[in-house]
Amino acid sequence: MAFGGTDRPDAEDEPASMRNVLAAAGLSLLYLKAIDWAGFYLATPLFLAAYLATFGERRPLRVALFSSLSSLVFFFAFTSLLFISLPTGQPEALYRLNIVIQQFFLSIGAAS
Amino acid sequence: MSGYELLLSGLGALLHDPVAIGLLALGLLGGSVFGAIPGINMLTLGAVILPFTVRLEPGHAIMLYSVIYCSGVFGGAITAILFNIPGAPENAATAIDGHPMARQGQARRAIGVAILCSATGGIVSTLVMIGAAQGLARWAISAIQPAEIFGIVVLGLAISATVGAATIWKGWLSVLAGMLLATVGIDPVESTPRFTFGSYSLYAGFQTVPMILGVFALSEILNQSRRSPQGRDAHASGPPVGLAELWMHRVTTLRSIVIGFLSGLVPGVGATLAAFVSYGTAKALAGREGTFGRGDIRGVISAETANNAATGAAMIPVLALGLPGGALTAMMIGVYQLHGMEPGPLIFTNAPDIVGLVFAAMLLANVCILGLGWLEARTVPHLRRIDIRYLMGFLLVLSSIGAYAERNLMIDLWVMFGAGACAWVLRHSGYSLTGLVLGLILGRIGETAFLKAMIINDQSFPNMLSRPIMAICLALAATITLVGICRSLRVRLPGRAATAR
Numbered sequence: 143m144a145f146g147g148t149d150r151p152d153a154e155d156e157p158a159s160m161r162n163v164l165a166a167a168g169l170s171l172l173y174l175k176a177i178d179w180a181g182f183y184l185a186t187p188l189f190l191a192a193y194l195a196t197f198g199e200r201r202p203l204r205v206a207l208f209s210s211l212s213s214l215v216f217f218f219a220f221t222s223l224l225f226i227s228l229p230t231g232q233p234e235a236l237y238r239l240n241i242v243i244q245q246f247f248l249s250i251g252a253a254s
Numbered sequence: 255m256s257g258y259e260l261l262l263s264g265l266g267a268l269l270h271d272p273v274a275i276g277l278l279a280l281g282l283l284g285g286s287v288f289g290a291i292p293g294i295n296m297l298t299l300g301a302v303i304l305p306f307t308v309r310l311e312p313g314h315a316i317m318l319y320s321v322i323y324c325s326g327v328f329g330g331a332i333t334a335i336l337f338n339i340p341g342a343p344e345n346a347a348t349a350i351d352g353h354p355m356a357r358q359g360q361a362r363r364a365i366g367v368a369i370l371c372s373a374t375g376g377i378v379s380t381l382v383m384i385g386a387a388q389g390l391a392r393w394a395i396s397a398i399q400p401a402e403i404f405g406i407v408v409l410g411l412a413i414s415a416t417v418g419a420a421t422i423w424k425g426w427l428s429v430l431a432g433m434l435l436a437t438v439g440i441d442p443v444e445s446t447p448r449f450t451f452g453s454y455s456l457y458a459g460f461q462t463v464p465m466i467l468g469v470f471a472l473s474e475i476l477n478q479s480r481r482s483p484q485g486r487d488a489h490a491s492g493p494p495v496g497l498a499e500l501w502m503h504r505v506t507t508l509r510s511i512v513i514g515f516l517s518g519l520v521p522g523v524g525a526t527l528a529a530f531v532s533y534g535t536a537k538a539l540a541g542r543e544g545t546f547g548r549g550d551i552r553g554v555i556s557a558e559t560a561n562n563a564a565t566g567a568a569m570i571p572v573l574a575l576g577l578p579g580g581a582l583t584a585m586m587i588g589v590y591q592l593h594g595m596e597p598g599p600l601i602f603t604n605a606p607d608i609v610g611l612v613f614a615a616m617l618l619a620n621v622c623i624l625g626l627g628w629l630e631a632r633t634v635p636h637l638r639r640i641d642i643r644y645l646m647g648f649l650l651v652l653s654s655i656g657a658y659a660e661r662n663l664m665i666d667l668w669v670m671f672g673a674g675a676c677a678w679v680l681r682h683s684g685y686s687l688t689g690l691v692l693g694l695i696l697g698r699i700g701e702t703a704f705l706k707a708m709i710i711n712d713q714s715f716p717n718m719l720s721r722p723i724m725a726i727c728l729a730l731a732a733t734i735t736l737v738g739i740c741r742s743l744r745v746r747l748p749g750r751a752a753t754a755r
Contacts, residue, residue, distance in 0.1 A: 159480035166479035167675055170472065170650055174667045177654060186651055193647035197479065212648055216655070224309060226659045 165196050181231025181240035187213040217243065222251030257384040261617065264610025268317075268618070277314055278615055281321030282622050286630055289329020294474055294645075295342035296326025300585045301470040302649060305463050305592075305656035312593040313608040317615040319586045320569060324376055324619040325626065326582070327525045327561050331368040332630050335554070336361060344561045347529040351546060351553025358549050362631075363499075367551060368558045369627030370500050374507065375559035376620030379515050379566030384613045391574040391599035398575060398599070400706035401718045405727030406577055407700035410521030412731035414692050415738075417527055420684030422738040428686040432693020435460055436701065443705040455665040462588045464657040464670040465694060469687050470581065471653045472674025475646045477681070503555050506536055510556045514563025521571055521579035521696075524688075525564040532560030562623075566616060573609060574599055577699065581688045584695045592660075 169192060176185035190209035199205055220226045221244060230240040268274045288299040300322055307315035330345035335352035348368060355364040398406075411429050419425035438449045439459025450456040500507055510532045517528035536556035537546040544550045571577045576597030578584040590597040595605075602609055657670040677687055711717040719725050 162479045163476050163678070166476050166646075167678075170475070170674075171671060173650070174654065174664075174671055177658075177667065178664050182655075190647045190651065193650070194643060197643045199643065208644060209647075212651075216651055220655055220659075224306070226655065227662055228655065228658065229664070 162197070166193075169193055169196060177229050179232050180236050182228035183217065183240045183243040184231065184236060186216060217247045218250065221247035225251065257386075257388045257613070260388070260606055260610040261384050261613040262610075264607070264612070264614035265617075267607060268611055268614045273311075274314060274317065274611065274615070277310075277318045278321055278618060278622075281318045281615075282325045282619055282626055285322040285325030286329035286626055289326040289342045289345075290333050290630060291642075291645075294478070294649075295330065295344075296322050297470040297581050297585075298474050298649070299326070300582055301466045302652050302656060304466060304585055304588055305659050307589050308592045308660070312589070312595060313605070313611045315589045315593070316586055316608060317611045319582065319589060320612050320616045321619045323565050323568075323582050324562065324616055325623065327565055328369075328372040328376075328558075328623050328627070329630070331372065331558055332365055332627070335364045335368060344525045344529060345557070346526065347533040347557035347561075348554055350533065350557075351548075351550050352557075354547070354549035355551070355554065360549070363551070364554050365627070365631050367499055367554050369624060369631075370497065371507065371510075371555050371558040372562040372627070373620055373623045374500065375511050375514055375561070375563035376565060376623065377617065378511050379518070379563040380613070380616045380620055381566075382515060383566040383570055383616075387570050387573050387609075388602055390570060391602045394574050394599040397723065399721075400703040400710065401721045401724045402727070403575070403577070403703035404700055404707055404718075405721075405724035405731075406521070406571075406575065407696045407703065409727040409731045409734075410577065410579060411693060411696055411700070412734050413520060414686070414689045416734055419686035419689060422735070422742050424683075424685045425689055425738075426735075428680065428689035429693040432690040432695075433697035433700075434693075435465070435690075436694045436697030441705075442698075442702045443709075455663065460669055460673075460694070461660065461666055462591060462695065463660050464666040465673050466585060466588060466691060467653045467657050468670040468673025468675075469677040469691055471649060472670060473677035473681060473687070475650050475653075476674065476678045478642055478646055499551070500555075503552055506552050506555050507559055509535065510559035511563045514560030515567040517560070518564030518567030518579070519570060521577060521692075524568065524580035525561040528564035529557040529561040532556040562620065569612070569616065572597070573601060573612070576601075578692070578695060581691055584691055587695055 169189070172192075173185060173189040176189065187209045190212060191205050194205045194208060220228065225248075228244075230244065231237045268278070284299050284303075285296050288294055288296050300319060303318075307318065310318070326342060327344045330340050330342035331348050331352070334340040334345040334349035335356050338349050338353035340346040340349050352364045352368065355361065411433075415425035415429040416422055417425070419428055436459070438456055440447050440457055447457060513532040513535060514525075514528040517531055518525065533553060533556045536552050537544065540546060540550070540552065544552060546553055568579050568583055571579055572583045572586055576587070576590075576599070578587045587597055595601075653670065654667060657666045658664075660666065677690070680690065681687055707718050708715070719728070
């Protein structure tokens with residue numbers, strides 16, 4: 143019996159569930175790589191949509207709505223309110239795009 | 255100022271401070287919601303918000319963690335009773351008798367008792383803690399030197415290695431792995447770089463925040479992705495409960511408070527084990543007359559009283575010595591570090607307002623559990639319908655921001671991912687994540703203490719051993735480890751005989 147910590151020996155060891163874990167790990171890794179390369183402001187909505195789609199959410203409207211709304215929440219909370227600096231991407235074009243979004247949310251924060 | 259004067263001034267400060275009241279409410283709600291959703295728990299919440307506490311005043315941040323601790327330990331009791339799914343490991347012992355009671359149509363009685371017991375255990379334990387912590391700190395300033403800190407750290411690591419994992423070997427490996435990770439970077443006295451492999455990014459070592467995010471948040475996200483969401487309907491039914499029930503079982507309640515408090519005091523034991531020890535004692539003392547395992551009210555009483563009684567006691571070593579005993583208290587040390595503060599007994603003289611705020615918040619949080627439980631018993635059946643997939647993506651983005659925000663370095667994100675992936679593998683092979691994190695955090699504290707103690711004692715270890723407290727701690731640690739090893743060997747022998755037959 144494992145006490146303490148978060149060990150919970152309840153999950154069943156099916157091949158399907160193992161595939162899910164690998165998919166979640168792969169997506170997380172891709173997301174972290176994408177934050178660095180494409181910038182936080184572009185990677186986040188794409189990741190949220192990809193995560194939902196991978197784990198069986200098939201209604202496109204829901205995926206789009208959830209990923210864009212929660213991205214807006216993140217941008218507002220961390221850029222407009224907390225001024226946390228987040229990665230803005232490597233290639234020139236993507237960097238410009240990130241900066242536009244970042245400046246927009248910074249200006250909201252300054253106005254409010 | 256005595257502890258109770260600190261409490262009063264803390265209460266005054268808290269109630270005049272809208273930010274503190276808001277944080278208290280958020281902490282209560284957050285702790286109980288994360289405690290109630292099976293799969294994620296208060297450690298996930300604590301890890302995710304840790305990096306952002308740097309924006310709060312230190313007093314507010316520490317207060318927030320103490321509130322999350324109180325409400326998070328309680329939060330999972332109701333899912334344990336209604337669905338036999340403990341929302342958090344702290345409530346696993348509650349399910350053993352709580353769920354059979356629910357199946358016999360006594361869900362409301364079990365939940366009522368759980369709420370009352372959690373509040374009682376928490377309030378009594380907080381009051382005792384307030385009385386004891388300052389005296390202990392005052393004594394610690396003169397009696398506790400680096401050598402003693404080293405001894406207590408070794409004892410804490412030995413205990414968490416013995417109880418945390420599937421076997422004592424895996425427990426020690428978890429703790430030692432954490433200690434090994436703690437050595438990466440520049441050593442605290444001689445400034446020699448260790449295990450940096452020529453990379454400047456590793457000179458500062460593995461940062462606490464990304465490690466905690468990986469171990470407790472990312473590994474949980476990976477774990478949750480293996481199950482498909484499922485919903486079951488159940489609701490609280492049966493006759494309600496009054497204080498009379500608690501009075502009828504006053505002996506069990508009192509005993510559980512004592513057991514919970516003592517377990518919380520010892521580093522490495524914590525609320526989960528407190529609940530199991532208390533449950534086991536109640537069951538053993540009842541002998542054959544109880545209906546333990548088939549819906550005995552005393553099972554719920556013993557488990558739920560003890561786990562909350564452990565929370566107050568666990569704050570004593572954190573406040574008086576600056577030594578964490580579990581994963582959530584380790585995060586409190588992380589909060590201290592983020593604010594550049596030195597955890598330890600001097601906090602009573604340097605920042606009595608912080609201590610008062612923590613005292614007041616913990617007392618209020620435990621009182622609020624009464625109202626929170628009432629609220630939660632009505633909302634938990636709906637909480638079960640939350641689609642966990644939506645939550646997990648959200649939490650991963652939040653963790654990533656948190657890991658990056660402290661130093662603005664990509665390496666912290668990779669550290670988080672590496673720690674999360676390794677932690678997922680470790681937890682599924684019976685290792686203890688709490689042991690790993692305690693090894694990481696206590697390892698650093700212990701190493702610094704050891705090196706300082708060596709300098710004070712003329713670089714001679716036997717000189718250090720002549721300090722009684724340290725010698726006792728080391729002897730206890732050795733005994734606990736030896737007893738654990740002997741027990742694991744003895745258990746294995748009859749097991750082998752049985753399979754041979």
